Amino acid sequence: xxxDPFLCYSEEPDVAVDLVRxxxxxxxxxxxxxxAVVPPGAPADLADRLxxxxxxxxxxVPGPAESDPQVLAATLAEIVRVAKPxxxxxxxxxxxxxxAGRLAGLLDLPALTGATxxxxxxxxxxxxxxxxxxxxxxxxxxxxxxxxxxxxxxxTGPAPAPVASVERRxxxxxxxxxxxxxxxxxxKPGGQLExxxxxxxxxxxxxLRKKEDLTMIEALARALGAEVGCTRPLAAEAxxxxxxxxxxxxxxxxxxxxxxxxxxxxxxxxLVGMRSARIVVAVNRDANAPIFAQADYKIVGxxxxxxxxxxxxxxx
Amino acid sequence: xxxxxxxxxxxxxxxDVALTRADRTTGLVQLSSAPRKTSDFDKNAVEEAVRxxxxxxxxxxxxxxxGPAAREALREAAAxxxxxxxxxxxxxxxxxxxxxxxxxxxxxxxxxxxxxxFLLGEGSTDHxxxxxxxxxxxxxxxxxxxYVRKLAIEAGVVVAEKDLEREVEVVRARFPVVVTVGxxxxxxxxxxxxxNLKASKKExxxxxxxxxxxxxxxxxxxxxxxxxxxxxxxxxxxxxxxxTPDELATRLRDALRQExxxx
Ligand SMILES: Cc1cc2nc3c(=O)[nH]c(=O)nc-3n(C[C@H](O)[C@H](O)[C@H](O)COP(=O)(O)OP(=O)(O)OC[C@H]3O[C@@H](n4cnc5c(N)ncnc54)[C@H](O)[C@@H]3O)c2cc1C
Ligand SMILES: Nc1ncnc2c1ncn2[C@@H]1O[C@H](COP(=O)(O)O)[C@@H](O)[C@H]1O
Numbered sequence: 001x002x003x004d005p006f007l008c009y010s011e012e013p014d015v016a017v018d019l020v021r022x023x024x025x026x027x028x029x030x031x032x033x034x035x036a037v038v039p040p041g042a043p044a045d046l047a048d049r050l051x052x053x054x055x056x057x058x059x060x061v062p063g064p065a066e067s068d069p070q071v072l073a074a075t076l077a078e079i080v081r082v083a084k085p086x087x088x089x090x091x092x093x094x095x096x097x098x099x100a101g102r103l104a105g106l107l108d109l110p111a112l113t114g115a116t117x118x119x120x121x122x123x124x125x126x127x128x129x130x131x132x133x134x135x136x137x138x139x140x141x142x143x144x145x146x147x148x149x150x151x152x153x154x155x156t157g158p159a160p161a162p163v164a165s166v167e168r169r170x171x172x173x174x175x176x177x178x179x180x181x182x183x184x185x186x187x188k189p190g191g192q193l194e195x196x197x198x199x200x201x202x203x204x205x206x207x208l209r210k211k212e213d214l215t216m217i218e219a220l221a222r223a224l225g226a227e228v229g230c231t232r233p234l235a236a237e238a239x240x241x242x243x244x245x246x247x248x249x250x251x252x253x254x255x256x257x258x259x260x261x262x263x264x265x266x267x268x269x270x271l272v273g274m275r276s277a278r279i280v281v282a283v284n285r286d287a288n289a290p291i292f293a294q295a296d297y298k299i300v301g302x303x304x305x306x307x308x309x310x311x312x313x314x315x316x
Numbered sequence: 317x318x319x320x321x322x323x324x325x326x327x328x329x330x331x332d333v334a335l336t337r338a339d340r341t342t343g344l345v346q347l348s349s350a351p352r353k354t355s356d357f358d359k360n361a362v363e364e365a366v367r368x369x370x371x372x373x374x375x376x377x378x379x380x381x382x383g384p385a386a387r388e389a390l391r392e393a394a395a396x397x398x399x400x401x402x403x404x405x406x407x408x409x410x411x412x413x414x415x416x417x418x419x420x421x422x423x424x425x426x427x428x429x430x431x432x433x434f435l436l437g438e439g440s441t442d443h444x445x446x447x448x449x450x451x452x453x454x455x456x457x458x459x460x461x462x463y464v465r466k467l468a469i470e471a472g473v474v475v476a477e478k479d480l481e482r483e484v485e486v487v488r489a490r491f492p493v494v495v496t497v498g499x500x501x502x503x504x505x506x507x508x509x510x511x512n513l514k515a516s517k518k519e520x521x522x523x524x525x526x527x528x529x530x531x532x533x534x535x536x537x538x539x540x541x542x543x544x545x546x547x548x549x550x551x552x553x554x555x556x557x558x559x560t561p562d563e564l565a566t567r568l569r570d571a572l573r574q575e576x577x578x579x
Contacts, residue, residue, distance in 0.1 A: 069453075069462070070453075070460070093481060094446075097446040097450075100447065101453075102460065104450075105453070106454045108415070112539055131544050133333040138541055138544045147538075179490075180487050180488065186486075188483055223579075224578060268333055299568060306561055306564060312565065
């Protein structure tokens with residue numbers, strides 16, 4: 001008897017493909033158990049991408065895009081009833097976590113979010129996740145059959161061998177009426193930057209005195225072939241940079257080869273976003289700033305003197 | 317709606333992540349003895365609840381699920397302006413997971429007569445799961461709007477701006493609604509000395525699972541935390557020194573070239 005299948009769901013196409021890879025790396029190689037949801041309103045090529053990405057089966061929900069969490073959860077509940085998954089893998093995006101919580105409540109399922117590694121151990125799933133605002137890593141255990149684990153974007157497995165014939169199942173649902181109405185959608189400024197993919201990052205914190213001084217930071221980033229990152233206050237409070245530059249617990253997690261932190265104190269909620277950087281440089285005029293404990297190269301000094309000097313050193 | 321809006325707000329007395337220290341040799345964090353404080357976003361939830369009451373009339377009831385020390389989170393909520401306080405507690409409160417907390421909050425909501433609007437943090441500072449809000453909404457069978465940055469009430473309809481990774485959605489829902497908020501929604505006011513004093517005398521209604529008609533099995537944990545450790549990221553810790561900024565900069569540049577990370 002083959003074990004209960006995995007069911008992968010994310011409204012983000014790239015994350016959905018990553019989930020299928022992750023599921024295939026967990027699945028019994030001889031099994032046929034990785035199924036992926038093609039949500040309503042998905043891009044036309046998603047079904048083919050998921051099939052090429054290694055899914056054994058697709059659960060296709062036709063119809064226009066849906067934003068109401070309760071309708072999405074009811075739709076997924078219907079798929080769960082038919083597909084009988086042992087483990088549901090979700091993307092731990094904002095919408096992913098919201099729908100995970102709603103579905104977990106609806107079907108009384110165990111659920112975990114923010115996972116960075118997943119392993120099957122007998123009847124339970126061992127999940128590594130960020131804990132204590134990213135200050136720590138927790139190992140948590142959730143029973144299979146079925147349960148929801150939402151993994152942070154970027155958590156995936158190797159590219160699996162494609163499947164010869166992919167089973168496609170349509171779910172023409174009759175969901176309950178939505179409880180919320182979306183009256184407007186505004187694209188956020190910025191949005192082109194994919195800082196999580198940058199190889200080098202120059203991050204600026206509240207050590208920056210005024211918005212105009214960003215020119216100097218941008219020049220340094222250019223000289224290093226880097227993208228500009230920032231701490232929460234610069235994006236959320238000052239609004240000097242758009243949210244796509246924001247690094248940390250409530251921003252982006254980055255994995256560059258070089259991370260230069262300028263005028264950044266190093267709060268735990270920031271450190272969680274940059275912990276996996278290979279080489280970390282910190283410039284801060286306070287020798288006791290916590291960021292120095294996370295640095296490979298440390299300069300105690302004024303960024304307003306160091307940055308121009310670095311530009312001279314690199315540009316010369 | 318002569319009596320205004322009935323607002324519930326969840327406050328977690330969670331682990332203070334800035335003060336939590338790992339054991340030096342094992343790297344393990346002892347959760348049971350860790351210092352605690354009110355979860356960050358819950359302060360924003362209370363502030364928003366109080367502002368909505370100030371604008372629309374009504375009552376704000378703060379509910380915490382936890383042990384005796386969670387009274388402190390309730391007292392803080394009262395100091396900012398919560399009218400009623402409730403503590404959901406039992407001997408084994410520390411074993412309650414997300415599912416149990418959502419169930420208890422749903423049962424407490426029913427017990428306390430229901431709310432038009434229930435506010436929570438979009439993630440708790442220690443667990444940061446983002447699950448309790450939507451789970452509670454599902455338990456209650458009502459609408460939920462998560463990640464809200466702006467909130468208004470117009471004749472029994474909640475109008476919210478929901479902040480997603482790449483877009484902002486304007487979402488409307490009829491009462492009752494569960495809303496989760498983050499710290500961008502407002503800046504919580506500082507409680508005055510007198511408000512703090514009055515808050516510490518405010519009565520806390522204590523509710524146990526049996527008061528709420530919930531059996532122990534319904535609250536048994538389905539997710540267990542096996543260990544929590546602070547990850548070791550070894551860093552080189554090289555202090556670059558020099559007499560002038562240019563000297564420092566040249567040395568840093570050379571070190572980064574050596575590492576193969578600078579042009
Ligand atoms: C739930 C929650 C989630 C959060 N999420 C995030 C997140 O995702 N990302 C994030 O970044 N933060 C986050 N925060 C905020 C975090 O706690 C810190 O407040 C924030 O990271 C501090 O930003 P900062 O380092 O820029 O500013 P500060 O802490 O003010 O530090 C500024 C630093 O600059 C130095 N400095 C000043 N002038 C100079 C100069 N001329 N030259 C050199 N150095 C100078 C100072 O010595 C200081 O160390 C979150 C907080 C909470 C509660
Ligand atoms: N023990 C608790 N008591 C009261 N509210 C809670 C509790 N746990 C979680 N919450 C609420 O649920 C929100 C999200 O928590 P979480 O799902 O753990 O990220 C928190 O910000 C609180 O508002």
